[in-house]
Amino acid sequence: MSKLGAVFGLITILLFQVDKPRKKGFIERGHLICEEYRNKTFCKALSFYEKKQYDSCYAYSAKALLLTKNEEEVNYLNFIQGYSAFKKKLYKKALLNFHAIKDKDENVLEKQILLGSVYLNLKKYNESITHYEKALEEEPEALRKKNVYHNLGLNYIHKKEYQKAKEYFKKEYELIKKNDTIALIATKMELANVYYNQYLDDEAIPLFKEAYDLAKSFSDLELKQNSTRNMAVVEKNRKNYQKSIEYYMEYGNWKDSIWNRDKIWELTEKDKQLAVAQKQQEIVLQEEELKRQAIVQKSLVIGASGLLVFLGFLGYFYRELKSKNKFITQQKEELNVANKTKDYLFSVVSHDLRSPINTIKRQHEKLKRQLKNKEYDAVSETTNNAIALTESTSHLLNNVLHWSLEQNNQLSFKAEEYPLKPLVEQAVYNFEEIAEAKNIALTTMLEATILVKADKESLKIVLRNLLDNALKYTGENGEIAIKTYNDSEEFSTIEIKDTGFGISEEKLTKIKGLEDLSIDKINRSEGVGLGMLLCQTLIKKNNGKLLIDSELEVGTTIRILLPNASA
């Protein structure tokens, strides 16, 4: 039994000698097919076969087999798929592939050998023997023939037909070249096994010993192990336990070193896997990190844009508020002006109007009395007084009205071209009677051709005020001369010259200062009336100028410069 165990151990090892036949030629043939038909799947299967990646080779050749009907390709694919299946120990599948190969000259030998080895592996020794014998008929070259002999020998060992086995091993032995140590050792061991199984110990033991010695000096670990084990079994059977134990121990050592070799390989593989796993984990971690960074970036962007929008809104509201505030401030200022105007009007009504109206009332009462007493001479004077008073009050009222309208921007204003002469004439016309009454010589010297650009109504107001002043401050028998003349391209002048009391230097400065004076700065007690203020304002509005020259007790000359009509 123990001998048999040793034999089985040998089979598996030796089997692999069988089929790496004609490898070079075989692959070259594949390349030729690949180039000839340019079948991509085929080429791929071939390249995997070349690289010994049998899984991929198997898959691709299966695919290629489905796609192609070309006999040459099919045969070749069956070879490589079958071989891949064989490598993967799918013996049944390998059988199917190999059987499918057509018996052509270049294929037969190969097919028989491969079938032989598959059957050997399947422990169908008879079939194996048949195929190997067929292979021998094809007369393979020496190396293959040797292998075939070897495997035939193995088959016979298993069938316990030792005689036949011995014959084949001997044939093989003859074929082995002297320098092929591995094959020599193996064959020697097989032969020794054959002898040993036939209990031909004298023949067997030297052969075992020989194999063992050869293996000792050789580097193949498995050969060493097997030969050592064989020696151990042999020594044990010879009851030479001391030796047997030594062999076993040696066997153990070899086994360990094989195991170590495998183990180391495995460990490195494990290490590699671990390293790969670690790397992958790192990659995953880094990806996570990247993802997190992306999220952070995204949220930053969103946050920033949100902030921007928020700021925009803030700015918008701020501006809105500011413009509102500005509007309110503007309104406040307008209201202030309106309020000041109103205050001024109140004060005018309460002071300047109340007293003259009272005076008029008294005049009328006086008139009534005088009529009752039939003092007819006095009536005329009282009436004249009343008329004069009414006139001045009406004048004041007009000024107040015009002023307030102007202040509220309610005064209609439309500058047009007018002949200056009739405008002045009309203004003067109003004062002819008063001048006559005061015995003042009112003379005019007006140029007929002057055209000015002005607003008629405002010019009227100005002229009325200035003429009123002139008459008021000119005593009896005085003179008022009104002239118009054209003194430049740009302006025409209205000159009102009186021989009145004149205006003091001090007051003149004040009047000149009125140009940019608003109502709230008027101090009515200072005696500069609304009339002058109105004149300044309206002349300015007409793009004109108001010039005043005065000398106390000599008279005043007022010049109004108005822009000429552009025609």
Add this chain to the structure above:
Amino acid sequence: MKKLQLLLLEDLEEEALELSSFLEDNDYEVSLAKNAVEAEKLIRNRFFDVIILDIMINGRPDGISLAHRLNKEGINVPFLFLTSMQGREIFDEAKLTNPLVYLLKPYNKLELLFSLELAIESCYQQNNSISLASDNGVISPAFLFIKKKRSVVKVDVAAINYVEVKEKYCSIICDSGNYLIKLSLTKLKDMLSNPDFRQVHRNYLVNVKKIKEIYFEDNLIVLDNDEKILFSERYKTAFIKDNTIFR
């Protein structure tokens, strides 16, 4: 010379009477209307040279609405507003009717007369003519308006003898005198658009009705009052063509 026909819309009787008597003293003929309906009736029945409108009639701005209606119906009569309303609101509203003149109370009599001149001038687009100088005139399709002392009177265009170019403008020659019109000859011809007035020379427009004799050979026209006017070749052909009598 004829007096101008005026229509005065004024609801206050006292003022209306005072005004009309003043205007009549100044050679105007005045018709009075107490309200807008009356005024409109008068306008339809008679011809007026100028219409004077008080804005507030019985407390309503009927003056403005009447002006609107006149504008709408295309009645081309000069009108002026007479009012004590100085507020911008009323003024702006009145301005929409394109009033020729807007006279504010209190006004003096000279101002009123002046405003009448302005109204006539601007109605016929001859600004600053009669208001500027008394030898100026304003021409309308039917009348020549001229100054007579402080007032304006009108002369029938038929009374015009001829028109002569005077630099930029034209001079109208009547028996009563010469008047400068602030229009070019072309514009004046358009304004008259009267077949009686024929151009006979680059510088002359003649009233055909006033021609006594024509000397074609001498290129001379003699008028009724024995004035002689040049007749240029350029206008002769057209003149003969249109006036078959002379052939």
